[in-house]
Amino acid sequence: MSLKAIxxxxxxxxxxxxxxxxGWSxxxxxxxxxxxxxxxxxxxxKVEVYRVHPLSSGKNILVVCGPGNNGGDGLVAARHLAQYGYNPSIYYPKEGKNELYQRLKTQLNNLAIPFITDFGEALKSTHxxxxxxxxxxxxxxxxxxFPSIISQIESTSIPVxxxxxxxxxxxxxGPPKEGPGAKFMPQSLISLSAPKPCVKHYRGRHFIGGRFLTKAIVEKYGLDLPQYPGIDQVLEIGVDAEGRL
Amino acid sequence: MSLKAIxxxxxxxxxxxxxxxxGWSxxxxxxxxxxxxxxxxxxxxKVEVYRVHPLSSGKNILVVCGPGNNGGDGLVAARHLAQYGYNPSIYYPKEGKNELYQRLKTQLNNLAIPFITDFGEALKSTHxxxxxxxxxxxxxxxxxxFPSIISQIESTSIPVxxxxxxxxxxxxxGPPKEGPGAKFMPQSLISLSAPKPCVKHYRGRHFIGGRFLTKAIVEKYGLDLPQYPGIDQVLEIGVDAEGRL
Structure with a gap:
């Protein structure tokens, strides 16, 4: 499958x-x-495998959230993961200030999802x-x-x-030439709406999500509309041997 | 499966x-x-069947929306159905006035989802x-x-x-003793959060959705937390021969 980058x-x-x-909020x-x-x-x-062996790879998921909307996506994901039966915890060292992030925190608190402060300690029990x-x-x-956090994520064997x-x-x-992140290659990546240009440097499993684009938007920005199967909200897309999408 | 009503x-x-x-909006x-x-x-x-025979029962879905939040749920559903490849159209004779409903309308307009005004005519091509x-x-x-609309829905052979x-x-x-709706028995029903007491009169396929309750809420209102499988946002629950959940 080929998808243009944005x-x-x-x-x-x-x-x-x-x-x-x-009209979206x-x-x-x-x-x-x-x-x-x-x-x-x-x-x-793989829905079938998931149903047969649910949560079998370990329930403890550490969601590391930044101060902006990427972090907000992580907070929402943690909420859903708790509903699926995982045990997410959140590391959120620089909290976003707007009221949506604060409401997301309240939602997570009400599910008893812990906000941890010792990142290194949390890594020890994370799957x-x-x-x-x-x-x-x-x-x-x-x-x-974040330099220290990214160095730790980069050097761990826990899937990311x-x-x-x-x-x-x-x-x-793509990756920085040196320093934290220079060798960071997560096992999985989910692009939201459309892949970003840096994916040409990415090697691993690549998903796309955010099933809400319209034809007009896709045309305006010269994108491809992913062909999500059925009712799925996420789609795995390939990266070829040369790293092309 | 047994679920308490609210x-x-x-x-x-x-x-x-x-x-x-x-903290929810x-x-x-x-x-x-x-x-x-x-x-x-x-x-x-049945995800597998859906994938093998997508949209095979007919793409034209008529979403009939009332003026309140139930209608809003219908507007959101129509948007997702369009993303799945269905052709939804909306009948929305008494529009909700708040800005969320107006934004939902904008989202639907941007997907070229028609708002129809002739309900009887639309029924003829609806699956x-x-x-x-x-x-x-x-x-x-x-x-x-709505009396006339419900009479038409009640007497049609199109699944509801x-x-x-x-x-x-x-x-x-449950159903009114007489007049429009007295014999209305939709083929499917989706209860949101928890079944309502009237389901004891319902005979048909029964789903539950709205996977966002917390344990505290479930305990406060004396409900059951549905055991949704895997990542599913909807679950089919049974109604026994006596109509008990």
Whole structure:
């Protein structure tokens, strides 16, 4: 399957169009984006296997959230994962300030989902990591505490799912030449709405989610509309041997 | 499977709790409710069959929306159904006035989903009806144009999915003794959050959706937490021979 990439500038304009012209609220978009993230888990893409061996790879999921909308997608994903029977915990060292993020926190608190503060300690009992630190609007450089966090995620053997882009990667250019993230290659990546240009450097399982684009939006931004099967909110797409989508 | 019912008074209090204490917005709740409705379609409950014979029972779905939140759930469901490849159209004779409903209309307009005005004419080319007219807050009596609409839905042979309750039914007591709706028995019903007491009069396929309750809410209202499989947003539950859940 081939899907065109969208630049970070266009991705921002697309979000703005959805809200200003399309009538979408951030609540709605983030709900569907986070739902897709929660379903892109390695164990969820084959529904039959998932049903036969639910949660069999370990229930403890550490969701690492950044201060912006990528982090918000992670918070929504954690809520859904708790409903599926996983034990998510959240590391959210730089909380977003707007009221939606605060409401998402309340929703998670009401599900008794812990917000942890000792990242290194939490890693010891984690079976799966969701990297919801930075998305398409990341422009660098990494600020504390994220250089250390990304170094730890980069060097762990725990499988990682990155949301929209591997955090620390330049959205156009891919991984940094050196420092934290230079060797970061998550096992899975979920692109929201459309892949970002940096996926040409990505090797791993690649999903797409955010099933809410219209034909007009797809045409305006020169994208492909993913052919999601049935009622699925997430789709696995391939990366070929040369890294082309 | 056995699930306790919730009275309309408690259902209203539960919604209020979710928003005032739980941090949920109506946008978020309606998104997940409408998503569940879109997936409760007769053809979607067996994922494998759905994938092998997608849309095979006919693509034209008429979504009949009332002026309140039940209608809003229908609008969200229609949006998702369009993404799945169905051709929904909307009959929305008494539009809700708040800005969320207006934004939902904009979202549907952007997907070129038609709002029809001739209900009888639309019925002729419809393969499936979603009854999103009235939900748990319905207290009767039916006002125009709904007596005529419900009479037509009641007497058609087109399969109907009702959202939360068959419209015209009293939420506690079930179908009216006479007049429009007295013989209304939709082929499918999706209860949102919890079944309403009127389901004891219901005979047909029964689904539950709205996968967002917390243990605290379930305990407060004396409900059962449905055991949704895997990542599913909807679950089929049985009604026994005596109509007990």
């Amino acid at each position: 630049s970070s500038k266009d991705a921002a304009a697309l979000d703005k169009d959805l809200m200003e012209i399309g 951030l609540d709605q978009l983030m709900e569907l984006a986070g739902l897709s993230v929660s379903q892109a888990d390695m164990r969820a893409d 799966f990591i969701i990297d919801a630190i930075f998305g398409f609007s990341f422009g660098g450089p990494l600020r504390e505490p 799912l990155s949301v929209d882009a591997p955090s620390s990667w330049d959205i156009q250019e | 009275s309309s008074k408690d259902a209203a209090a539960l919604d209020k709790d979710l928003m005032e204490i739980g 109506l946008d978020q709740l309606m998104e997940l409710a409408g998503l569940s409705v879109s997936q409760a379609d007769m053809r979607a409950d 499936f009806i979603i009854d999103a007219i009235f939900g748990f807050s319905f207290g009767g009596p039916l006002r125009e144009p 999915l009702s959202v939360d309750a068959p419209s015209s039914w009293d939420i506690q007591e």
